Every structure is written in C-alpha cells, then in structure tokens.
Amino acid sequence: MSIATVALVSIGAHPASGRARRAEQDARAVELGLELAGDNLHVLHAGNPHEPALRAYLGMGLDELHVLEQPDGADVVPVLRDYIREAGVQLVLTGSQAETGEGSGMLPYLLAEQLGWPLLVGVAQIESIHSGVAQVLQALPRGQRRRLQVRLPFVITVDNAAPKARQSAYGPATRGLINADVVEVTVDELSTTGVLQPAKPRPKRLKVIKAKSAADRMKAATAKAAGGSGQVLKGVSAEEGAQAILKLLIEEGVVR
Amino acid sequence: MSDIIRRDPRAEWIARNRLHPLHAAMQPHQLSWMGPNGVLRKNVHGVGFIGPNGIKRIDRSGVQQGGSSKRAASTQEQRVLHQVPAPAFYIGVVPDMVGGRLSSHDRDLLGLARQLAGSDGAVLAVVFGESKETAFATAGVDRLLLLDSEGYAPEQQVLELRAVDNQFAPRHWLLPDSRSGGAELGRRFAASLGERPATRVWQVKDGACVGRAGAGLQDVAQPLPRLILAAAECAEPVSETRHEALEVQLSTAIASCLPRIEDLGAVAVDPAAIPMAEAEFILSGGNGIKDWGLFHKAAVALGATEGASRVAVDDGFMARERQVGASGVWVTARVYVAVGISGAIQHLQGIGACDKVVAINLDPGCDMIKRADLSVIGDGTAVLEALIVAVDNWRNASSGGAGLLANQATRSA
Secondary structure, eight states, X not given: XXXXXXXXXXXXXXXXXXXXXXXHHHHHHHHHHHHHHGGGOEEEXXXXXXXXXXXXXXXXXXXXXXXXXXXXXXXXXXXXHHHHHHHTOOEEEXXXXXXXXXXXXXXXXXXXXXHTOOEEOSEEEEEEEETTEEEEEEEOGGGOEEEEEEXXXXXXXXXXXXXXXXXXXXXXXXHOEEEEXXXXXXXXXXXXXXXXXXXXXXXXXXXXXXXXXXXXXXXXHHOOSOOXXXXXXXXXXXXXXXXXXXXXXXXXXXXX | OOOOOOOOHHHHHHHHOTTSTTTGGGSOOOOEEEOTTSOEEEOGGGSSEXXXXXXXXXXXXXXXXXXXXXXXXXXXXXXXXXXXSSOSSEEEEOOOOGGGSOOHHHHHHHHHHHHHHTTXXXXXXXXXXXXXXXXXXXXXXXXXXXXXXXXXXXXXXXXHHHHHHHHHOOSEEEEEOOTTTHHHHHHHHHHHHTOOXXXXXXXXXXXXXXXXXXXXXXXXXXXXXXXXXXXXXXXXXXXXXXXXXXXXXXXXXXXXXXXXXXXXXXXXXXXXXXXXXXXXXXEEEOTTOSOHHHHHHHHHHHTOEEEEOHHHHHTTSSOGGGBBSXXXXXXXXXXXXXXXXXXXXXXXXXXXXXXXXXXXXXXXXXXXXXXXXXEEEXXXXXXXXXXXXXXXXXXXXXXHHHHHHHHHHHHHO
C-alpha cells in the first residue's frame, strides 16, 4: 500500500560561503520519503521556481518538483496548508529549520496546528506503517531513541539523526521537471518588524569570581578539586559498596 | 590554613551597621538565656573578641558587637532574600529539568527571567514531572508550579501551559531552545497560542532581542515578543539573591486530552555506538583495573559507554578514542563511574561537566575521591563483580515484580 507522501523542501545556504544549495535537513527528509514511497514521493517547494539550487533535489532521483511560486518575504504556511489539504496527502516530511531567513523552525508546528494533525519531531527512522498506524523512532539527545506510535495523517520533522541524504547527480538534475503554480501572496510580518544582520560572534563567558576578601580570591584561584561534599564509604564490603552505587545509578535513572 | 586569628574590619562594620542587609547574620550568638529550671545560663566563651595579638579582649563599654567567636576558614555567605509579596506581573519559565534537575541552560534562563521581572515581577517556574531539584530558591524562582507529567506527552503539556497562561497571564514566557524538550514544547505552545516566538535568542536588551537566524550566518533583531526561546548562555544566572520559591497551584482542573501520539518507551541503544562526548552514562577504567575482561562485562551489564584514563590507553588496554581528559575527550555524562582512576588534573578537567561522579579506588586520599559524589574505598575487581551481581538481581526482581503485578491485574479482572 502506498501512502501519499509529500516532502517540503527549501533552499539552503552553505555554512561557510553562504552559497545557495539544497538544505541539509530537507534533503534528509527527501531521502526518508524516497525510502518510504519511492517514485510516488511528491516534493514541494514554495518560493522562486527559477532558483538553480532547487535542481539539486531533482538530482536525488525525482522526476518532477512542484513549486508554489511566491516572492521573497511571503508567508508560506497558508499556501502549503491549502495545497496539502487539496492534494489528499497523508504524510508530510520536512526538515527541522530553514538555513536562510529567520529559520525559527516554526513551519511544521504551524502547519500541523492548522491542519489539525499530530506532529513528530526529530524522527530518525520510520519503522513500519500498517493499516494507518505508524511506528516511528524519535532521536533524543545523547544518542538515545524513543519509539512512538501515531495514526495517519501526520507531520514529521527530521534533523541530523535521520539517514544521510544521497548524492545529487547532475544528469537527472538537469532532466527533471519543475512545475510552478502561481498562488495567492500573503506578506509575512517579520519583514516589517525584524532586521536581519550579519551574525556577531558571541562573547565567551568569563568565569567571574565573586569573592569579597583577598583570602577567598586566593582560594578560588588555587583551588583544586572541590572536596568534602561527597559520601565516602570506607571499610565496607564490596557487596555493600556495590549496593550503594547501584542505588545512585537507579536514582539517576541510567540503569534500566 | 593557619590558625592565626585575623580581624575582619568589614564584618565588624556590617555588625555595627543596622541598615546593612547582612547585619542579622553577623550578630554574635546569644550570651545568656533562661534555663529550664529558672537558672540564668551564660555562655562565657562567647564574650569578648580576640585582639590583634591573639589575646582575648572583653569590651564592656557596649560598643563592641560582632566578631566574637572564632571564624571558620570559609564562612558561608548568606544571600539577600528577594521577596515579591504581591507580584505586579509574572514571567513564566518552563525549564527542561533534564534528569529532574536544573541544567546550566535552565539557570541561564532563570537569570534572564529575573532580569525581565525586575523588582515588581515574579518569576514563575512551571516544572513538569518529578523534580529532584532543591536549589530553586537560589536559582531565582519566586513562584513554583509543579505539574504531573508521565512519559512523552507534549500535547498534554501544551494544554497545561495554556491553563497556566489563562490563570497567571505572564508578561513573557521563556523556554530553553534546547534539544532536551524545550525547543519542541516552546514551538508547540507558540503554535497553539498563535504567537510568533523569538527563537535562539542570545541577547535581550532594552526591550529588544537578538537571536541567531538561518544556519547561523545571520542574526535577527526584533522587539521583544511575548514568547522567547532562548539559547544557552543568554544571560548570567542568578548569583547574588535568593528567592522564595513559593509553591502555587492551578485553580482549575486541567482537561486531559486523548493523546494522538503514543509513547512506546525508550529503545535499547548500543552504548558503544554512542559518541563518548555525548554519552549519558560512562564507566571509565584506569590503572587500578587488573581484569579488563571483567570491566567490559560490567559495562555491558550496566549498559554504560566505556571510557578510560590515559594510563589505560597508553598501556594498550583501551583504544585511543576512549580516552577521557584534556588530551582525549571532554565528556558531558550525567553519571560517570571511575574505577581505579586516581584523578590526574587533566582527567578531572575532562569530567568537569559531569553531574554525578562515582569513584571506586583503593587510595582514600586521591583527588578523584575529593571530586566524587559517592566513593567506595576498595578493590575495583571485587566491587565490579558485586555490581554485576547486584544489577542482575535488581533486574530480575523488577521484571519479576512487573510480572506479579500483571498477574494480579488479570486475576482482579
């Protein structure tokens, strides 16, 4: 059974040069979609259809790419919402945040809220989809994974824990078709309130010692390991020591 | 420290100055009191002060007040209590509480909230799930709201936050823009409220905020919105005041929603595949380990990522990428178990970010024991063997207990 899947893609920027490229996380979303739906994957972009960087997605093995044509600074949420509603899509895949513009990462949340669909964040793998119920592995910090179960339709965001995107090939990229639709334009309010400026390097936080007396300052400057607060078990048997350690590990929730 | 008694003119000045905030803390102990049998008891040792030459002086003119008892080498400075009896407004903060404790990111966030609250506002911390934190007061929390939460339930948490929003109407909501949950919850909350948040904010100044935009090549500056998702080190944590951390309750019951996302629990991950820099639980071995086979067995039994000190790596027992310390990996584990590591300064630097350190060592005077939160003085081999047995027993007992509960449930059904 094939599920109507759409991957939302944006135009990225190279982290060093700032040159336009396929966005890293969106490419991972396309990769996940290609593994799941194969040739039936529908890839959607809202923005300028003549951007050459868009062809990098076609180079991943797609026949065509749909573009909802909009000028810069337009709000993409309403047009994407209407398109997804009308297209009868069941599964939306997208990256976590854009590499250009504000990059607040709010788009999947707003889309899921307006569609009324559940949203899964930071997905590493879609394990199975059977009779409309999907089991999904979510990536957590520190390399951990969590299994979630959700009914179709839903929205998924992927980040760097998802499988790496395949390379983009030049031939398919030039052969692929880009279908542009002209849609209604809603102006985004950030273009009036916020100002984009080159990123300033953040100052390194200094270690401030708030000692009132010279003796305290001297102590703070020469202090070795902070001692005395820990519990020391001396002269206990190995079993008692092991029990005490195990108790701490269970309290911290690291032993399962 | 030498035992030479030194005068502290500043402390004496504070003891004389009744308007100083630390005046009460500097007062001498009670000198005489009525005993239980109606006899007046006196503490003769508390009278007078030690003069500059080490001779005890008693000043009966009534001028002398403070500095009577011998001071300890380090006196615990008492912070000034900041009270907000009737808050003019609230600043809502939802800390991540990784492992039930405030992380450094949470403390930075509370520092920022404290700046925004000023003297009239109160910082309201909304904490989901069970909390092990005891230092809410010194982190800058004026009001504390504890809410129950089980497992991964972001939709329910958003509902609860909306109830909090209705009752307290905070002027600003602050959440950490972190992968441990704050970023997701904050964005869900923003989408539910229909407000546009400022994300990855690293500076808040004069009613405006600056946050990283895009892939980090640009900053976006905008007027301070109601909902702020702040990056780490967005402000200095509270360090000079302590706060009340009064518990408050929600006045309305929270409607429970049918969860659309079902949490099937954590999945077992191969601990050896987790990069050591971000592993949560590390078992580290050093020169004191005699049986490395047993060490690997213990790591498997505990489900810990393996680490090693430089000596163990140089001797060829562990791979180079497993080395913890200044010339190896700087680890950020929540729990770090060091077996047979005495704690060279380079190694201690590498584990500086660890939360709980457990040391197993033969030498009670080593530096690792001074750093550790729990240390067991004994032979590493014996303790590791006992630990493997204890973990197996605990696992059997807990799985047996769960089976028992399931049996009872089916019987009662």
